[in-house]
Amino acid sequence: MVTTQSRRFEADLEFLSRLRRFAEDFSTAAGANQQSRNALVLILEELFTNTVEHGYPASSEQIAQKAVWISLAIQSDRIAVDYEDAAPAHDPLANAKLPDYSGSAETWPVGGLGTLLVKSLASDARYERAAGRNRIRFAIPLKLP
Amino acid sequence: MQVTEQRAGNALLLKVSGRIDRTTADDFQAALLPRLEQCKTGGDVIVLDFSAVEYISSAGFRVLLLAQRKAKTQSGAFGVASLQGGVKDVFDISNFAGVIRCYGNVRDALAELSPGALASYT
Numbered sequence: 001m002v003t004t005q006s007r008r009f010e011a012d013l014e015f016l017s018r019l020r021r022f023a024e025d026f027s028t029a030a031g032a033n034q035q036s037r038n039a040l041v042l043i044l045e046e047l048f049t050n051t052v053e054h055g056y057p058a059s060s061e062q063i064a065q066k067a068v069w070i071s072l073a074i075q076s077d078r079i080a081v082d083y084e085d086a087a088p089a090h091d092p093l094a095n096a097k098l099p100d101y102s103g104s105a106e107t108w109p110v111g112g113l114g115t116l117l118v119k120s121l122a123s124d125a126r127y128e129r130a131a132g133r134n135r136i137r138f139a140i141p142l143k144l145p
Numbered sequence: 146m147q148v149t150e151q152r153a154g155n156a157l158l159l160k161v162s163g164r165i166d167r168t169t170a171d172d173f174q175a176a177l178l179p180r181l182e183q184c185k186t187g188g189d190v191i192v193l194d195f196s197a198v199e200y201i202s203s204a205g206f207r208v209l210l211l212a213q214r215k216a217k218t219q220s221g222a223f224g225v226a227s228l229q230g231g232v233k234d235v236f237d238i239s240n241f242a243g244v245i246r247c248y249g250n251v252r253d254a255l256a257e258l259s260p261g262a263l264a265s266y267t
Contacts, residue, residue, distance in 0.1 A: 013167060013168075016166075016167055016168055017168060020166075034230070034231070035230065035231050035234075038199075038200055038231040039231065041200070042200070042202055042231075042235070045166055045167060045202050046202060046203055049167050049202075049203075049204070098239075098240055101240075101243065101244045105213070105214040105217040105218055106214070106218065108210060108214055108244070110207050110210050110211060111203075111207070113203040113206050113207070113239055114202070114203035116238065116239065117202070117203055117235060117238060117239065120238040121235075121238070
């Protein structure tokens with residue numbers, strides 16, 4: 001059984017379905033339950049979307065590789081995940097918080113939920129900047145309740 | 146992602162099925178927001194039946210938030226019913242139950258939002 005797999009994806013939403021399939025195939029083979037598979041896919045979708053829409057500057061040509069690197073590994077009863085991009089340094093976990101819906105409806109923020117979902121669903125999530133990349137490491141239990 | 150429609154009195158029941166993610170959220174928005182036009186005082190009560198929604202990401206929440214915002218500014222009645230498993234979990238994490246009225250099932254939603262429509266709901 002394969003216990004570690006790594007993939008590189010172009011940072012384009014066109015590749016989101018491939019990323020999703022990669023996560024689903026790996027987590028299914030690892031024996032993850034439905035809840036865990038959905039949590040893994042959700043976190044990766046949020047991180048990937050964040051990288052594509054907010055990470056890499058749209059007009060910047062100085063970044064040679066607008067890509068995302070994902071490594072999944074089975075570690076006893078969980079899947080360990082390394083997610084990396086080469087966008088400018090940014091910790092998406094740092095400002096993750098519940099949006100404020102206390103004001104009038106017109107003032108409700110419509111963004112910001114993605115990083116909150118990542119921080120809430122991922123175990124042991126941490127950010128580091130290394131070798132010119134943003135790296136987020138986290139884990140997902142194979143059997144979420 | 147698919148949306149099917151059923152009318153019960155003044156209530157418009159929209160059954161959503163499949164995945165609401167970054168790929169399908171635009172279709173969800175295109176299906177939902179035009180129907181919100183009549184969600185106002187004296188107009189349609191709108192209930193989303195989420196019993197067949199397998200997955201929702203923040204892209205889907207964004208659409209729900211836009212819908213709720215529109216309903217609220219029009220003083221309309223809007224709710225979501227029958228959240229399942231992991232979908233319910235992410236609603237809880239996002240504290241969405243504090244923003245959008247959530248119900249255990251469609252009958253409970255109609256009982257509160259439109260008791261008249263409940264009588265014609267099958």
